[in-house]
């Protein structure tokens with residue numbers, strides 16, 4: 001049984017690479033990219049001949065956004081984009097560690113000598129329809145003048161960095177962070193006036209280490225974590241996630257009393273209370289959003305991302321050495337993963353109803369099944385150099401970049417497009 005997140009060991013470490021060299025390079029690349037992006041962007045809009053442009057963008061032409069009502073809304077509604085299979089995609093990846101500087105050191109698998117590269121060459125194929133590859137032009141157009149926050153554990157950062165790389169075909173963001181910490185980054189896409197930020201809050205609610213040397217956390221399941229709740233009011237989109245950290249050593253507090261204890265030796269305490277704690281944490285998290293007075297944004301729940309330790313526990317030599325995705329008939333969600341996912345869906349439904357009363361939208365980014373099928377997408381032992389001290393643990397939690405986590409942006413854009421279609425047809429009905 002796995003219980004402790006790899007992040008406890010190395011997730012919150014600032015990448016060692018010094019920024020100076022990278023920054024200079026970046027500025028040059030940024031210049032070149034801004035020019036080319038602007039050029040191809042205008043061509044893309046104005047010349048129908050150039051629609052099949054060098055990026056080989058899939059069928060969802062940029063212009064669709066301008067005419068969302070022309071999309072067949074029945075097929076949009078009926079297809080469950082989260083049920084499907086991974087199919088080969090020879091065109092992937094759409095960036096590499098040399099074209100994108102935003103890849104976190106520990107997810108830069110190719111840099112650290114990962115020998116196989118097939119894991120980058122898959123795309124998600126829903127059973128009932130197609131999921132277009134991420135179109136950065138389309139995404140940025142939808143996001144013009146808007147903002148998006150990634151809130152949760154280091155997989156939120158992993159997702160945001162994947163998105164920066166995918167968007168880099170159009171534009172590089174500038175760093176407008178208030179503090180120098182990769183867990184709280186703020187990026188701005190100047191020509192789109194689009195801001196994106198991540199807030200590191202692995203337990204989502206108020207939590208603190210029992211003491212600085214400990215891996216044991218006190219988690220206050222009914223208290224807001226104000227390090228992020230006081231910052232998201234301005235955002236148009238908030239993507240919430242949380243999971244692996246709840247499988248670690250925790251003392252759960254409710255109404256300021258200990259109500260559960262997991263991998264800790266408190267006497268007279270009900271051992272574990274994981275499911276209750278986890279449920280309550282999501283309820284508190286969603287409440288902290290719906291109770292914000294001026295928040296008008298859309299909240300996404302990006303569901304539990306399963307880890308793939310095999311051949312041992314995470315801390316007993318467990319690893320993830322597969323080089324191919326599973327087919328959906330070869331594995332299924334079980335144990336903790338199944339239960340935590342179920343709790344998320346249930347609490348999401350509660351939040352959605354609550355949100356509706358206040359005119360707030362909640363959307364489910366249900367990537368769990370797709371990611372369950374990707375035991376091949378983790379850094380394993382290629383998240384660091386072999387001689388580094390972190391070699392104690394293999395990382396089967398985070399995702400290599402490029403890699404399967406890039407699909408989260410495919411899903412996200414598809415949902416945003418559906419939303420555009422829906423609100424446009426709603427507006428039309430009201431006319």
Ligand SMILES: *[C@@H]1O[C@H](CO)[C@@H](O)[C@H](O)[C@H]1NC(C)=O
Nearest residue numbers: 097098108109110111112113
């Ligand atoms: C990118 O990966 C290659 C191996 O594919 C490696 O040699 C190189 O150092 C990496 N570059 C960066 C900037 O990470």
Ligand SMILES: *[C@@H]1O[C@H](CO)[C@@H](O)[C@H](O)[C@H]1NC(C)=O
Nearest residue numbers: 144145146147192193194195
């Ligand atoms: C940029 O977007 C923000 C909202 O994210 C808005 O308040 C601001 O007015 C916009 N600025 C410009 C120049 O459009």
Ligand SMILES: *[C@@H]1O[C@H](CO)[C@@H](O)[C@H](O)[C@H]1NC(C)=O
Nearest residue numbers: 014017018019020179180181
């Ligand atoms: C941020 O951290 C990097 C790496 O530790 C350092 O090189 C840089 O000077 C810092 N920047 C600021 C503004 O503190």
Ligand SMILES: *[C@@H]1O[C@H](CO)[C@@H](O)[C@H](O)[C@H]1NC(C)=O
Nearest residue numbers: 085326327328329330331332
């Ligand atoms: C899974 O499905 C594929 C294709 O439908 C089939 O070839 C394979 O034998 C199945 N595997 C299992 C374990 O059922």
Ligand SMILES: *[C@@H]1O[C@H](CO)[C@@H](O)[C@H](O)[C@H]1NC(C)=O
Nearest residue numbers: 385386387388389390391392
């Ligand atoms: C690795 O850890 C050991 C003891 O924890 C320490 O003595 C050694 O200097 C470390 N090596 C590196 C490269 O950090």
